[in-house]
Amino acid sequence: MENVKVRAKQFGLTKPISYVKPTDFHIRRSFELEKVLWDGGVYQVEEEARKREEIIEKLRVVVKSWVKQVTRWKGYTDKMVENANALIVTFGSYRLGVHGPGSDIDTLCIGPSYVNREEDFFIRLHNILIGMEGVSELLPIPHAHVPVMKFKFEGVSIDLLYASVSHLVVPDDLDISNESILYEADEPTVRSLSGCRVADQILRLVPNVEHFRTTLRCLKFWAKRRGVYSNVTGFLGGVNLALLVARVCQLYPNANPSMLVSRFFRVYTQWHWPNPVMLCPIEDKELGFPVWDPRRNPLDRNHHMPIITPAYPNMNSSYSVSTSTLEAMMKQFHTANKICNDIELNKSSWGALFEPFLFFRSYQNYLQVDITATDADDLRAWKGWVESRLRQLTLKVERCTIGKLLCVPCPREYVDTSRQCCHCTYFMGLRKKPGVEVGEVIDIRVATQEFKEEIVNMFSFWTPGMEIHVSHVLKNQLPSYVFPDEYRKRSQSSKSINQQHQNKRKINSEMVDGKPSASGCMSGGMSNSSSQLKADMGSCKTGYKRRRLTPEEGSCEESKGLSVSESESESDGLAKEKGSSLLQNALLKEVEVSENFL
Template sequence: MGIPGLSNQNNGKQWLGITEPISLAGPTEEDVVKSQELEKYLQGAGLYESQHEAVGREEVLGRLDQIVKIWVKTISRAKGFNEQLVHEANAKIFTFGSYRLGVHGPGADIDTLCVGPRHATREEDFFGELRKMLSEMEEVTELHPVPDAHVPVMKFKFNGISVDLLYARLALWVIPEDLDISQESILQNADEQTVLSLNGCRVTDQVLRLVPNIQNFRTTLRCMRFWAKRRGVYSNVAGFLGGINLALLVGRICQLYPNALPNMLVSRFFRVYTQWRWPNPVMLCAIEEGSLGLSVWDPRRNPKDRYHLMPIITPAYPCMNSTYNVTLSTLRIMSEEFKRGSEICEAMEASKADWDTLFEPYPFFEAYKNYLQIDITAENADDLRQWKGWVESRLRQLTLKIERYTYGMLQCHPYPGEFSDKSRTFHQCYFMGLQRKQGVPVNEGEQFDIRLTVEEFKHSVNAYTLWKPGMDIHVSHVKRRNIPNFIFPGGVRPLLPSKATGENRQSSKSRVSGHSQAEKSQGGKAATNEARKRKRSEENVENNNSKISKSFVSLSPPNKEVHEDITPIISVTSSCSMKFDDSEVNSISAQKSEKPCLKLVGEIPSGDSQAYGSVMGNQQLTAPDASNTKEEERLAIEQIMSGPYEVHQALAEESDELEDDMGYRNQVKDNGGSVKSNNFDISIPKFVVAEEQVIPKETICSTHLFSNGGLDELEPAELTAPLLCGIPAPVPQRKPLIRLNFTSLGKALDKSS
């Protein structure tokens, strides 16, 4: 069968991946030294587990394998099987995720999969009998089954080690001990939950097959996971990068630089993905159609796939996009972090920065002036655990709604984690940084009124099917100076955070740029001239980007400075009405790129039905030798991305997720849990920016469509959603898009108030 992703060159040479490597250069003596320094740094950061903990994990996995074997024999006997079949009955435990990849750290979960025969059902036997067996064992604590999850899972701790256990029911009467789940035939007659559950193991094993050097891959991935956590971009559910996303990104870099050591792979990771033009997909191998008719990622045939902003495609059939949660805001943030990392790595090559600079924590609570705080509470620990999981799965909706209903003018930065106020029982809270989109003209008095957007989000959350009394959610706007103390270490707020932020940022920039003390001491006029040059450069970049095809996202990191002497930018009316002025900036960020986006070359001919990978696999790149320059690398990266992507990216119409929430707009639960129909007043945004022009508010329809059925007119052709780049679609000037009749606000907010 061969190794998927193994390609052949005309001269007989082989490589892993869908294109030829960018560079075959091997490590220098300096690379060897720096890679050793990186491993010591990671060890010093506590990223490797002890031998004692490693042995403990192996023992837990061994016990789990014994338990599921006993379980399947027990249910086989209960179903009336004869003793021979009971004796042959079998189940197996597989691992996946960070543990299987070999990059897990101390205290990490073990992602496991139980594979059982066709007569062992998920609902009755796995979540019934096996759950009962586990609940009666002293070693098992905090047992929490989640049968209604997208991928059903049983969470628990075994001897203090966290375990996530999935179940796959195969169409086999007997599970062989040497079962190979990488074979496509294993998916024959499998239900959707089984396919999804198997996917984790199949993808993990495929990644390990598709990288040229597993040890270098593991060290680099461990480094990038640490970087993502420190910089606040590690959370798949929040719209950032999860473990499998980073594994695929790192795996692709390993393919492009097969002979490089980890220190060079880290540098090339940032260099490549700083230049990457999303939504060009990252793929480790060609997308196979398969023989079972399962849906694979293909924007030409699947409309939903066209709206993915940062496709990172899994290599195992059926190939899927692992980053469907990414939003415009989170993509912007990650793009900024890629650029920052690239600049620091270049400075490290010149000995003007170190690993501490790269891994400097992102000061989230000093970076913005305005935040949303989302508090949730429940009656007991079990309720809070369920409520927390549901709310976390919906938080991305709040980002999407704010982006859509402010036409991308109000940008959101979700914090990838939660906090707990110890003075309150069964409480968790989340935060989201807010800022005005950079480069948008602002007039005094203009404001974002997102109260109804927040209410819609709360209504969708409160529609939780397992909702119980005591499960509550509250969303409020807080300024930086009013961030609660319990989110800080030890409950102590840092002194002068804003000033410290500016100093840290300047220190970091000086280390990266390598300026001397004499250069840094030249203040006043030199700094002003530099700022003016930077502003002119940014304006040129904006002009260039505006000319790029609308099929692509222009997400060059914005330039943001600290302005502490500006008057407050938000005046609060009710819960979340916000008034911005030109001082709304993010105080912690990388500089905007001075290079315009590269133009794509090549596209699929009309009517071509080949798979993405097949087209990509036919490309021939010339692998530079050890003396390749950055320009050669840039051209090689550009050629890698040339392909059949331009014709697939459509306008970002409203996603199905937001459409699903439309039903909540006419319904509000009262305190008794019943549903009432209410009429809402409309808060119309005072401006919407398109093509850098201010459109009069008289021409703009409401972004919140709460109505009682008094809809006079809808014109579908005019209901065009914003483009992917965040610029609103053209709005007709002659008449309102929607004409509605409304009554007073009534009791629309009785539940939330």
């Protein structure tokens, strides 16, 4: 009877692909996975967890006092001042229960209707915080898509948003999930409230919260290690991954974390992008806020990887994904899928999944974006602005080359410790798109010049000393500070092994004219065929070893591989699913259910 009840429950838009429960093998694999996550520092210790709770509580005291001051300053009665209230609630990874050591705390301050964002939050509260002991690196960003104040409170990074709701007195038990909270709210307020509402809805829509959390921790750790974790630069952020993981949990409601990680890559290597990932139907309420709908909104039709939030107003959380970053993520999905298949067949271990991606060995050409400022405070504001616009550089390169060149950002900054000035550097990997003729000249100088001009002209807080330089560098011209010690050791080890292999081939007369074989091509898909790329300097060699399959071709190829691994797993008693045809049918059903939104 219990099994019948489980089967009757449907959490998503379509029926689950499989109700298979974990075997002893999968249970062992999940224990091994959690050990790798613990060893990787994914979980925070109790002392740090207590400190974060204390900081949130101190922040609550601060904003309650601030709201009372504003109420008094605006001339309200003593009774109103006494009852004045503001709430501090968390969202993002903290609200989902998957935050780790050193991660930011995403917080939202909810205040009454008469306390506004522009003056009361970004000026009065800002002035209170700036004078507090323990607060440092305070950076207000009032004109962001979601206005935010960033700062450190006793060493912990805080992102603080503000939402003014239609209450004269904000009750302590305010129900954020109730859509009435959106009445009379402006769009920045709706976007600010969305983080909390989406997190709560995700936890309601997954069949097993603990399995969801462990799987999400794993996928966040994997994405960071593989260089595809950064929503601001066009990759996946925490919310995007949470939604993708939640959908896999819906498709495999009885699976444990080891199974869900494997199914995650199995599903999304075969997903028919840009078919949207949705946890529940999109509902267009009468409140008048726009929802994601390509039928009505032409801009929504240009989204490459739609991942739709489950709370009203439903939005595409991954609108920043570009052709270049989608191609980079799909390559990582395919690599991880192969490793997970090997893990299920006892041919590999979890450690292989989390091997770091060597960004600076994966491309022959790079764009180097150097920024400088007069002091640390100016640099913090300047680099925050530049980083938020790096996605535009990717889009400009794609547009000015008519899609012939892919521009993939490295989602972290670098600092040259030998330089005395305040500075940091970002890098973008350049790769020609499959099918582009060898030797074709590609000029991206217009794109880089437009980017630099827009960066300076559109930044309202620009001051003299804030500078930006974009240059083209070859792989062998990269500065030494981008290579950590283990990177150098690994490179030297690889060179030593390659030299040993070459010497052995020479001895056995297996090399012709001493030239390396085709297997010597870079792992990033680059070959040594000649081509030209005009940027701010020089020319270089670039090319392609193979082209990425279209979604249809990829599905066909993956089906062949999956059918083998599934059948082998079944014979070993590792899984009881019906093979890849079941997955393919399920994904086609996803397309059918959501076709009205394409």
